Amino acid sequence: MLKLLNMTSTKKIRVAVLYGGRSGEHEISLQSAASVIRNLDKSRYEIIPIAIDKGGRWLLNDIKLLQDPGKTLPVFKDAPPVVLSPSSDGHEGSLIPVNGVANFGKAQKFDVVFPVMHGPLCEDGTVQGLLELADVPYVGCAVLASAVGMDKEVSKRLARDAGLPIVPYVAVRPAAWSRDRAAVVARIKKETGFPVFVKPSNMGSSVGVHKVKEEGALDAALKDAFKYDLKVLVEKAVNAREIEVAVLENPDASGAPLVTVAGEVVPTHEFYSYEAKYLDENGAKLMIPANLDEKQMARARELGGAVFTALECEGMARIDMFLDKDTGGFFFNEINTIPGFTSISMYPKLWEATGVPYAELLTRLIDLALDRHGRKHALAREYKP
Numbered sequence: 001m002l003k004l005l006n007m008t009s010t011k012k013i014r015v016a017v018l019y020g021g022r023s024g025e026h027e028i029s030l031q032s033a034a035s036v037i038r039n040l041d042k043s044r045y046e047i048i049p050i051a052i053d054k055g056g057r058w059l060l061n062d063i064k065l066l067q068d069p070g071k072t073l074p075v076f077k078d079a080p081p082v083v084l085s086p087s088s089d090g091h092e093g094s095l096i097p098v099n100g101v102a103n104f105g106k107a108q109k110f111d112v113v114f115p116v117m118h119g120p121l122c123e124d125g126t127v128q129g130l131l132e133l134a135d136v137p138y139v140g141c142a143v144l145a146s147a148v149g150m151d152k153e154v155s156k157r158l159a160r161d162a163g164l165p166i167v168p169y170v171a172v173r174p175a176a177w178s179r180d181r182a183a184v185v186a187r188i189k190k191e192t193g194f195p196v197f198v199k200p201s202n203m204g205s206s207v208g209v210h211k212v213k214e215e216g217a218l219d220a221a222l223k224d225a226f227k228y229d230l231k232v233l234v235e236k237a238v239n240a241r242e243i244e245v246a247v248l249e250n251p252d253a254s255g256a257p258l259v260t261v262a263g264e265v266v267p268t269h270e271f272y273s274y275e276a277k278y279l280d281e282n283g284a285k286l287m288i289p290a291n292l293d294e295k296q297m298a299r300a301r302e303l304g305g306a307v308f309t310a311l312e313c314e315g316m317a318r319i320d321m322f323l324d325k326d327t328g329g330f331f332f333n334e335i336n337t338i339p340g341f342t343s344i345s346m347y348p349k350l351w352e353a354t355g356v357p358y359a360e361l362l363t364r365l366i367d368l369a370l371d372r373h374g375r376k377h378a379l380a381r382e383y384k385p
């Protein structure tokens with residue numbers, strides 16, 4: 001019996017859950033990962049929790065200490081630091097104790113990585129690049145789509161190139177603003193008019209986002225946004241409903257991406273600001289499904305799927321859109337390639353509402369990761385004429 005138990009347990013897929021990370025969204029990640037760990041199917045998966053602390057160290061946590069994770073995961077400061085070692089066979093990855101195997105016993109092996117971290121240095125292709133170098137399977141978008149998705153301006157350009165609707169904007173850099181302010185203002189007046197939203201291109205959580213009603217307030221908003229990024233979008237303000245869909249890669253590579261029903265975020269503040277997102281418990285209401293007519297619902301799902309394809313996404317993404325209350329038109333706003341995964345987050349909730357329970361969603365994501373890695377690994381890496 002003992003032997004049998006061992007045999008089944010060794011067959012479990014070992015999932016390294018990466019959480020924390022070196023971004024402003026570290027704490028959100030602790031909540032997302034707690035809920036991923038709680039919902040992963042324990043009969044299929046062995047969980048290896050890896051915390052990335054704010055200094056960037058990878059710490060191998062003990063799953064036994066996280067057996068019943070609460071709402072948020074701890075980062076144990078005295079857990080052994082590990083580094084990722086390149087896979088020797090293109091399948092199994094290894095985490096090597098920084099102080100050497102001799103001091104800590106053996107390396108920790110795993111089969112697939114599930115990054116559950118948000119924001120820069122987590123979701124923007126950097127960690128994904130490291131995982132590519134290590135030649136190990138991982139959940140979610142690869143390097144290209146992750147990097148594109150973190151840059152709101154480049155995502156918009158790709159969507160526009162695919163003929164998808166975006167809100168008119170002007171991209172402003174600090175040098176242009178200090179050198180030729182009049183020319184920038186003239187462009188803004190021509191392309192967007194006022195009011196506008198000023199936002200850093202590579203940020204998140206509404207940090208540095210300002211609604212600017214007249215020209216006189218532009219300078220202060222731009223200066224604040226330049227604290228966070230060297231490229232800032234000045235975007236026409238839309239009288240918007242905020243509509244979101246969750247997307248999964250189709251396991252049939254020839255098929256269209258799978259898209260959920262649309263949900264809606266209804267902020268109780270002037271817009272979906274940092275305060276509305278994180279400081280005010282009643283800062284926003286999530287409506288699932290969104291109260292849309294049949295045509296609008298179909299349009300939202302179609303646009304979400306089209307953005308996923310245009311931005312070369314793999315695995316998963318949440319697509320955020322605006323529905324213009326004045327014209328009824330939809331616009332693509334932004335993409336999140338590692339969306340929030342807390343138990344009240346839109347991404348898992350939208351899938352639940354579309355008939356895919358949380359645990360099954362995680363299983364599908366891991367299957368997609370293993371499958372993609374297999375396909376990529378099979379590609380020729382040498383040219384033999």
Ligand SMILES: Nc1ncnc2c1ncn2[C@@H]1O[C@H](COP(=O)(O)OP(=O)(O)OP(=O)(O)O)[C@@H](O)[C@H]1O
Pocket residue numbers: 167197199203204205206207209235236237238239240242267271272273320333334335336
């Ligand atoms: N052009 C716009 N018109 C109307 N409202 C806008 C516009 N741009 C931004 N907003 C408001 O500001 C909020 C934050 O902007 P946005 O979603 O672009 O960035 P972010 O939320 O900081 O990014 P992330 O979702 O990646 O954290 C939106 O949810 C919306 O409420």
Ligand SMILES: [Mg+2]
Pocket residue numbers: 206320334
């Ligand atoms: Mg947003």
